Amino acid sequence: MxxxxxxxxxxxxxxxxxxxxxxxxxxxxxxxxxxxxxxxxxxxxxxxxxxxxxxxADEWRGRPRLRARAVHLSLAHPHVFSHDSAAAELDLPLMPDAHAWVHVTRTGITGSRRRRGVAQHGAPFDGHRVSAATGLPVLSAARTALDIGREHGYAAGLAACDGALRLGVPREELAATAASMRRWPGIRGALAAAEDADPGAENAGESLARILVRSLGAGQPRTQFPVRLEDGSTAWLDLLVGCHAFEFDGQIKVRSPADGGVAVRGAEKALWDEKKRERLIRPLGLGISRIVWIDTTSGFDAARRRLVTEYRQTLAVHGDRLPPALEEYAARMAPHRARRLRAK
Structure with missing residues (x-):
């Protein structure tokens, strides 16, 4: 049959x-x-x-990975998967439009060539930077994050480097890998991304939100800052500058894992919980701003003006020094924060 x-x-x-x-x-x-x-x-x-x-297979990870495997079965030349394709295999954060091409790196060719959906990059790589843990030969998370920065620029590179640290890549390995690529094309943005990387970003949106918040000139934001709420639970703030929190609201938080999200409850319940959480945070002496995806991209300038206004309102009411009780609680929770970052 x-x-x-x-x-x-x-x-x-x-x-x-x-x-x-x-x-x-x-x-x-x-x-x-x-x-x-x-x-x-x-x-x-x-x-x-x-x-x-x-x-x-979902559109964000599953189908791009199937396309990469199809290339692996049909490409005759020796190769390793790199850039966006390696990131999909390693679960590094990617921009929404990052799956247009399957990326491979090969030795013995110069420059890059694109044909029939495959971007082939000519670049050296050490054997110890290649892993077959996913069933495909892929470059390491550190090398992949930096390649994404070279290919797509600082913002995409920052998200990938944040993700590499969150996966457990030592900062020293990221720095050493960056140093070995210092003369490569497009490395300037990738180097800056490696230097600015922070494992406190849980997804690409939070990485881009950190860029936006830094542009306010109010100081370096603290990531994954814990505060104890009235109901006894702990809220982990995405970003905190002084007494002002910045929360990234992405569809990933209300979308099911099958659709590329992280929500384990319905969208309506997720949104209601976020509202309740905000009501419990404000009485602690904190202001809050919400950031959505468009604020970090085409709406950057308008979002920056709004956030400056909201931050200044908090500054006028609460000042720029966090209440001692909040600092003390964060210090007690430091070991939990470290475990939380390693667990993601």
Whole structure:
């Protein structure tokens, strides 16, 4: 039966190559029938995935990873996955538009070339900077974060470097990797990102929000700052400058994991909890500003003007020195904060 032969053809990563299909007894007409019926999805010339695997994969990580695996099965030259494709494998933060190309790095070529959905980069890499833990050869998190900074600029690089530290990459490794790339094209923004990296950013939005808050000129924001609420719980503030908190509100917080988010409860419940949390934070002597994604991108200038006004209002009411009780609680919670950062 066609269905049985189709199941036998499935190989690594849930994918099917044309060669494997032929070995399982399928001819080109069978393959066309499977694709036309929707049982298989063609994700690259000569590479297919069964419909159930494709449907279960999300647009943010799952499908880009399947496309990378398809390239791995079809690319004849020795290669390692790098840049955005390595970041997807390593769970490093990425910008929303970062999945247009599958990125590989190769030795023996110069510059970069893009063809048929694959960006090939010519650059050296040490063997110890390559991992196959995910089933694919990928460059290390430190190297990947810096490559993203070189490819996409400071903001994307900062998000990736923040994520690398949060994954447990030692800051010394990030610095040493950056130093080894000091003469490479596009390295200036990547170097700055490595120097400014902070594991307190839980996602790319919080990294970009930190850039926005720093632009206010009010001081360096403190990340993941703990405050004890009236109900006995601890709230971890995204960013804090003086007595003013800045909270990033991204769809990731109300979107389910299946849709690329982190919410384990419904969107309505998540929004209600955020409102309740804010009501408990304000009586502690803190002002709060909300930041959304557009504030960190096309709405940067307008958001900056609004945040300056809101910060100055807090400054007029509460001053710029945090109440001693809040500082003392943060000091007691320092070990918990360290464990919290390592756990993400």
């Amino acid at each position: 066609l269905e049985e032969r189709a199941r036998r053809a499935i190989r690594r990563f849930g994918l099917v190559t044309a060669r494997a299909a032929h070995e399982a007894g399928l001819d080109q007409r069978d393959i066309r029938l499977l694709v036309a019926s929707g049982a298989w999805v063609a994700i690259r010339r000569g590479v297919y995935v069964d419909e159930a695997t494709w449907a279960a």
